Amino acid sequence: MSERVLTTLRSDPGRLTTDPGDPQDVDEVDAALTLWVLHELSYRGFEDVSPDAEWEPAVLALRRHLQRDLEARLRARWPGHEVSRETFADDLMAFIESDDGPSVASYVHSHASADQVLELVRWRSIYHLRESDPSTWTLPRLTTAPKAALAELQYDEYGSGRPDRLHAHLFARAMEALGLSTRYADYLDECPLEVLEMNNVMTLFGLDGRLRGASMGHLAAFEVTSSVPSGRLVKGLQRLGMAEEIIDYYAEHVVADSVHDQIAVRLICAALAADEPDQAEDIFFGAFTCLDQEARFARAILGRWGVAA
Amino acid sequence: MTTLPERVLVCPGGPLLLRGCQTYTDGEGVEHAVDRTVVAVCRCGFSGRLPWCDSTHKRLPPDKRPD
Ligand code: FES
Ligand SMILES: [Fe+2]
Ligand SMILES: [Fe+2]
Numbered sequence: 162m163s164e165r166v167l168t169t170l171r172s173d174p175g176r177l178t179t180d181p182g183d184p185q186d187v188d189e190v191d192a193a194l195t196l197w198v199l200h201e202l203s204y205r206g207f208e209d210v211s212p213d214a215e216w217e218p219a220v221l222a223l224r225r226h227l228q229r230d231l232e233a234r235l236r237a238r239w240p241g242h243e244v245s246r247e248t249f250a251d252d253l254m255a256f257i258e259s260d261d262g263p264s265v266a267s268y269v270h271s272h273a274s275a276d277q278v279l280e281l282v283r284w285r286s287i288y289h290l291r292e293s294d295p296s297t298w299t300l301p302r303l304t305t306a307p308k309a310a311l312a313e314l315q316y317d318e319y320g321s322g323r324p325d326r327l328h329a330h331l332f333a334r335a336m337e338a339l340g341l342s343t344r345y346a347d348y349l350d351e352c353p354l355e356v357l358e359m360n361n362v363m364t365l366f367g368l369d370g371r372l373r374g375a376s377m378g379h380l381a382a383f384e385v386t387s388s389v390p391s392g393r394l395v396k397g398l399q400r401l402g403m404a405e406e407i408i409d410y411y412a413e414h415v416v417a418d419s420v421h422d423q424i425a426v427r428l429i430c431a432a433l434a435a436d437e438p439d440q441a442e443d444i445f446f447g448a449f450t451c452l453d454q455e456a457r458f459a460r461a462i463l464g465r466w467g468v469a470a
Numbered sequence: 471m472t473t474l475p476e477r478v479l480v481c482p483g484g485p486l487l488l489r490g491c492q493t494y495t496d497g498e499g500v501e502h503a504v505d506r507t508v509v510a511v512c513r514c515g516f517s518g519r520l521p522w523c524d525s526t527h528k529r530l531p532p533d534k535r536p537d
Contacts, residue, residue, distance in 0.1 A: 251482055258528055313489075317506055388525035392518075419523040420510040423481045 162187070163194040166223070170198070170207070174214035179222045193357035196227040197349075200364040204291060205345065228365050232372075235362065235450050242445040249441065250431035253378075257385040257426075257448055262456035263463060263470035266390035269397035277466055278401060279339060283348040284356050284462065288363070289332040290345050293318035295367035296380045302370040303429075304436040307377065310428035314380075314421050328417075331410045338404035355461040359454040366447060374440030377433055378447025381425040386455065387418035483535040485510035485523035496521045 169177050201207065202215040214220055245252055269278060293315055300311055320326035333343040342348070349357075366376035391414040398408045434441040463470040479487040488494065488509050494502045502521055510523035513536035517524045527535055 254483070313507060317508070321507060389528055392524065415524050416510075416519060416522055417506070419485065419525045420487065420506070420508050422525070423479070423484060423487055423510060424508065427479065427481060 162191045163198060166195050166198060167210075170202075170210045170214050170220070174211070174217040174220050177217070177219040177223055179219075179226050190354045190357070192227060192230070193354055193361060196224065196231065196361050197357050199224040199227070200361060200368070201346075203364070203368060204294065228369070231358070231361055231365060236446070238453055239446050239449055242442065242449070244434070244441040244445065246434075246438070246441075249434045250427045253381060253430055253444065253448065254385065254422075254426050256445065257382045257452065260382075260386060260452045262452060263459040264390060264393070265459045265462055266393035266397070268463060268466075268468055270393040271397065271400070272468075273397060273401075273466070275401050275403060278398065278403060279341070280465075281462060282336060282339060282407065283341065284352050284458075286332070286336060286341070286348055287346060287352060287356055287360050290329055290336075290343065292329040292332060294329075295363035296376060298367035299370075299373050299376040299380075302373040303377075303433060306432035306436065307429045310424055310432060311377070311380075314384075314424045314429070317417060317421065328410075328413070331406070331413065335404065335407035335410045338406040353461050353465075355454070355458045359458055362450060362454055372443065372447075374433060374437070374443030375447030375450065377425070377430050378444035378449075379451040380447075381422070381430050381444070382448035382451035384418050384422040384425045386452065388415050388422065391415045391418065480513075481510075482537065483532075484525075484527050485513055487511075494521060 166177065199220060202210065202212075202220065206212055206215065242256065265281065269281065273281075296311065297315055300308060300315070303311060316322075318328050320328070320330070324330060336343050363376075363379065366372045366379050391411040394411040395408055395415065398411065430444050434444055460470045477489045477491075479489075481487060488504075488511060489507060491504045491509065494504055494509065494511060496502065511521055512519075512523040512527075514523075514527040514530060514534065516526045516530060516534075518526060
């Protein structure tokens with residue numbers, strides 16, 4: 162499907178069909194790759210695909226079909242959570258902090274080889290080379306208080322007005338120092354389903370205003386579970402004597418995400434839940450989904466390295 | 471340091487967020503340069519990057535975490 166979709170996008174996007182084929186023969190990886198390609202049209206697109214394709218009804222129909230399918234699978238994994246108005250922020254923080262999923266960072270800290278770290282960087286590059294972009298789509302969907310807080314968080318992610326401090330750029334410089342390509346998605350072909358899917362999830366939550374609660378819950382879980390693992394990665398990268406730039410990237414996240422996580426939970430999510438109570442449970446759904454996707458990513462890469470997770 | 475109420479946020483179990491400071495003076499009177507709009511000041515005392523929070527508080531037993 163992904164091959165056929167790309168070929169049609171290059172020639173005549175209007176001819177794309179929604180026909181998913183027999184569900185039995187739809188390959189999960191192929192479906193995820195197809196959705197990733199369609200989502201890409203809403204970022205910077207492809208050199209050989211007309212920018213008109215982004216809003217082509219046939220493209221939107223297929224994208225919608227694949228997104229619905231993805232969302233249904235995510236909802237099926239979500240056990241639900243009791244939400245309290247009074248203690249929303251503390252509950253959300255505790256819910257995320259109690260996550261005990263497998264940790265890639267702990268393995269990198271004391272065992273991983275330099276080649277394994279390079280593989281991790283290549284897989285992570287699908288997100289980090291456009292770090293923060295998916296949550297930016299949520300900004301105009303928010304009410305005043307959560308909007309101001311998200312803008313403040315994103316301002317820091319985007320370098321506070323300094324291109325050389327923009328996180329995605331810091332990651333690109335780190336990849337360059339490691340001798341890797343910094344062209345977006347150059348390593349997509351080697352990435353497993355788990356990487357495609359975690360990126361599709363972020364784009365889906367960001368693009369769809371209906372899912373603004375899930376988008377901000379996802380952001381909160383991402384930020385809350387970033388600082389401690391980033392500290393472990395710093396130690397592992399130092400142990401391996403890897404390039405300063407990649408060490409600096411993670412060191413920056415130890416401090417930055419100790420600020421971002423509080424902003425995300427207390428100033429964005431709690432304010433959003435207070436202003437729009439019908440979003441409260443979806444905030445937890447988004448947080449759960451982030452942790453669940455990260456756990457699947459960790460099992461995929463640790464499994465590949467022969468480590469029990 | 472004069473601060474407006476919306477410039478300070480006490481985070482239960484974690485740091486203190488300060489918004490819009492040029493410098494931060496710690497308990498010993500040492501001045502630290504501030505390079506971001508919002509900073510998190512450690513309240514648990516166990517950070518490896520004092521005066522800033524490095525999320526070490528998340529790994530402390532509940533009774534060691536600041537109120
Ligand atoms: S309050 Fe976060 S490390 Fe001390
Ligand atoms: Fe970042
Ligand atoms: Fe962050």
